[in-house]
Amino acid sequence: MITRQLYNLCKTIVRLNRGIHTSVMNMQEQEHPISRTVRILKDDLTNFVKTPFQxxxxxxxxxxxxxxxxxxxxxxxxxxxxxxxxxxxxxxxxxxxxxxxxxxxxxxxxxxxVGGLRQQFSLPENIQMSLFGADFLRTLKKRFGPDADVYFTPNGYLMLASEHGAQQLLDNAKLQRELGAVNKILTKSELKERFPWMEVSDVEAGCLGLEKEGWFxxxxxxxxxxxxxxxxxxxxxxxxxxxxxxxxxxxxxxxxxxxxxxxxxxxxxxxxxxxxxxxxxxxxxxxxxxxxxxxxxxxxxxxxxxxxxxxxxxVERRKRYVYCFECQENGPGLNTPMTLDYTGLYFRRDGLGGAYITGLSPQPDEEPCTSNLEVDHDFFTNRIWPLLAQRVPAFNALKVKSSWAGYYDYNxxxxxxxxxxxxxxxxxxxxxxxxxxxxxxxxxxxxxxxxxxxxxxxxxxxLTRLGFDRILVDKPMYEVCIF
Incomplete structure (x- = not known):
């Protein structure tokens, strides 16, 4: 076992050093790559022998x-x-x-x-990366010990589509299932039956993630x-x-x-x-x-x-707001999924105390100043609240409890x-x-x-298609009907 580890390590070190460290150090400081490899291997073996279980x-x-x-x-x-x-x-x-x-x-x-995890994308690469992310969370204790936990809430994502975007939603869901995701398409009537708190008159269909989706x-x-x-x-x-x-x-x-x-x-x-x-x-x-x-x-x-x-x-910084509010009426219950409206609005439950969090990406002409992380509360009142109340009538009566802003590494x-x-x-x-x-x-x-x-x-x-080369040859990788 030790021999295999040292052999693999030697190959890696030689590869990293070949033709690289000779230009990294000045001539008077230069250490021959082979000498450096031997020195590191000797140090590693000494450490391994001294503390093999630590x-x-x-x-x-x-x-x-x-x-x-x-x-x-x-x-x-x-x-x-x-x-x-x-x-x-x-x-x-x-x-x-x-x-x-x-x-x-x-x-x-x-x-x-907000720590979301979903497979509901239209690009195979994003779906597959998210699937690995879910598997990674599932094996945290094996990697980091019995106390490792990220407090995953497996309530899934619910993506809503209007009549205009319904077919794309169906196509996306089919691709997600082919790659290993588990989801279910819900019609307008099925949405209303499953989520009676939701207004669905302008919704044509929804896609609900049944496994490996939620937040942490x-x-x-x-x-x-x-x-x-x-x-x-x-x-x-x-x-x-x-x-x-x-x-x-x-x-x-x-x-x-x-x-x-x-x-x-x-x-x-x-x-x-x-x-x-x-x-x-x-x-x-x-x-x-x-x-x-x-x-x-x-x-x-x-x-x-x-x-x-x-x-x-x-890549530049873009500021995004997150608002935490309490519903004054009987709002969506504990099993509420992270809901993504076709308008770009999202909301979900936050803990067990009846609180929710929500947000919305601004339009290009609404992009906020990025010099600080101050929150614009008028953005909630004028842009978010009307959409919340339209989708969930109980959200007509709510009270904002807190808010924060963060930066996207926006491509x-x-x-x-x-x-x-x-x-x-x-x-x-x-x-x-x-x-x-x-x-x-x-x-x-x-x-x-x-x-x-x-x-x-x-x-x-x-992930070759996500490389920098796509910018040079002008082949963008757009998500379709995904927020």
Whole structure:
């Protein structure tokens, strides 16, 4: 068993070091890749023998000079990537650092989301990622111990369609079932019978998820992923990325790029809370910075360079409101699903005390200011409440108890995740732009990026169509009749 682990680890380390660390360290600091491999294997074997039943010890709290993989963003996506990379490589042969500027996660998209999980999409990739997310939640205790829990509420999703969108709803549901989801189409009369509190005169059909759909605690999932990554040897640094340094690669030709010197990312500049700026050299870098990913990418010349680098990463922050209210009358019961109206409105129960949460994405001309996380209460009164009262008459009488705002990592191109390597900066990987679906897709994204880096290609789920290349060739991946 130990021999197989060390053999797999050796292959991984040699692959990461081949032709990479020779350009990462200055000549006077350079360590031969084979020597480094032997040193790491010796350290790993020593640690394994000393503490075989305790797992690897955490890395020392020392700012690293160079690492194998630098992950920018420590939310659910970044932490999932770190966890799966470590799980896949085993022991501690691959050096990983996660750079997170908000150590309290007070503005992190992960913890400000409503934690939904569904398979009701129209793109196979999104359906399959969500199915893996459900399986991941189901096996949490096997991965993280008997106390691991994200408090999943399996009430399902209910998507409503008007006459205009009914056929697309049926087509989507059929594809979801073919890929392994379990759902049921409900007619207007069946909706009214099953959910008597609902007004359905303008609804043609609904699709109700019967398994693997509901909602969970995003904080809890982030905590498990981060703890799992740290326990496997990942180091987290509280700092903000403020720049990159590049290395010229004169012996590399990139297909589709004009002749000349090719560059690769070599070093990231990190600003620490005390104001110091320190560099970290790396072999691979992954941008998983959520709503800030577009700005981070600009620091790497993505969007303001030449050739392929003229095309920006189309991810920007968009503010979304969530309102918590109490119904003054006899409202929908405890088994109420997360209901997505064809208008874009959503609502669900929140706990056992008779509270509900709701939200609605604004129209393009209504997009709120993103400089702060203040909540616009007029948006609830003028835009959300009328839709709530129309769908659920009992919601005519309600009282808003609290509210909050969070940022989407909004993909302006097609509102779907961008996953994979950058076509020019070959050691830069992207995992961002999920536009509100990131929390449920984080386990699948973490596994996918780990496969790309360690195996060189997707192994379990082919997400090629969600790569950055689709932007270059203008082939968007739109969801149809999905919010």
């Amino acid at each position: 797992g690897p010890t955490n890395p020392p709290n020392i700012f690293p000079r160079h690492v194998d993989i630098a992950i920018i963003g420590g939310g659910a996506i970044g932490s999932s990537i770190a966890y799966f990379l470590k799980e896949k490589t085993g022991l501690r042969g691959v050096n990983i650092v996660v750079i997170e500027k908000d150590s309290t996660y007070s503005q992190c998209s992960t913890v400000l989301s 605690d995003p904080w809890a999932l982030l905590g498990l992923l981060k703890r799992g990554a740290i326990d496997l040897g990942t180091q987290y640094i509280n700092g903000e990325v403020v720049g990159f340094n590049f290395d010229d690669q004169q012996d590399i030709i990139v297909d589709g790029q004009l002749s000349g010197t090719t560059q690769r990312l070599e070093e990231v500049q990190v600003k620490l809370p005390n104001g110091d700026i320190k560099p970290i050299k790396f072999a691979y870098c992954i941008i998983a910075a959520g709503a800030e990913s577009g700005e981070v990418a600009k620091l790497a010349k993505v969007g303001n360079g030449a050739g392929m680098l003229t095309v920006p990463l189309p 302006m191109y097609d509102e779907n995740g961008i996953i994979g390597a950058h076509p020019y900066l070959y050691n830069l990987y992207l995992a961002t732009g999920f536009s509100g679906h990131g929390i449920q897709q984080s386990p699948a994204v973490g596994r996918a990026i780990a496969e790309l880096i360690i195996d060189g290609k997707f192994q379990t789920l082919d």
